[in-house]
Amino acid sequence: MSVKLRLQRHGSKKRPFYFIVVADARAPRDGKFIQKVGTYNPLTVPATIQLDRQKALEWLHKGAQPTDTVRRILSFKGVLYLKHLLRGVSLGLFDEATAMTKFQAWHDEHEQNIRRRNEENRQKRRNSRQQYTPAVRRVENQEPTPSQADAETSGGEAEA
Secondary structure, eight states: OOEEEEEEEESSTTOOEEEEEEEETTSOTTSOOSEEEEEEETTSSSOEEEEOHHHHHHHHHHTOEEOHHHHHHHHHHTHHHHHHHHHHHHTTSSOHHHHHHHHHHHHHHHHHHHHHHHHHHHHHHHHHHHTOOOSOOOOOSOOOOHHHHHHHHHHHHHHO
């Protein structure tokens, strides 16, 4: 039996909300699943991801294959990096304490980058609201351009 980590769509039309689930590859997209690992909401800015890192890591160690989108989500949350570090521990390249220290350093830096990007996004939205200028402006005492003058003279001849 081939097991996949994949998205299961919920929500109404044009308002998607996804569960990240472990399911048999033969099961339908929104059908039977083995275990729910997290949620993904693409409508929020930035997208909201809730993930149980330990469950996802256990299923990856058991051989579950993530789909492309779930692979990106797992990579963003650091699950694939943690799996990579634990593989190094099993090969004897370094001990588990070193692996966890590396992961924690990466995680702290990653969270800091996310906070910075969120703040930049909020600031950009605030600035775009404050710099509103109307698209149409009133123009007074303007002389007609040559093309407008030609149109007025040809229009006047047609009336006469």
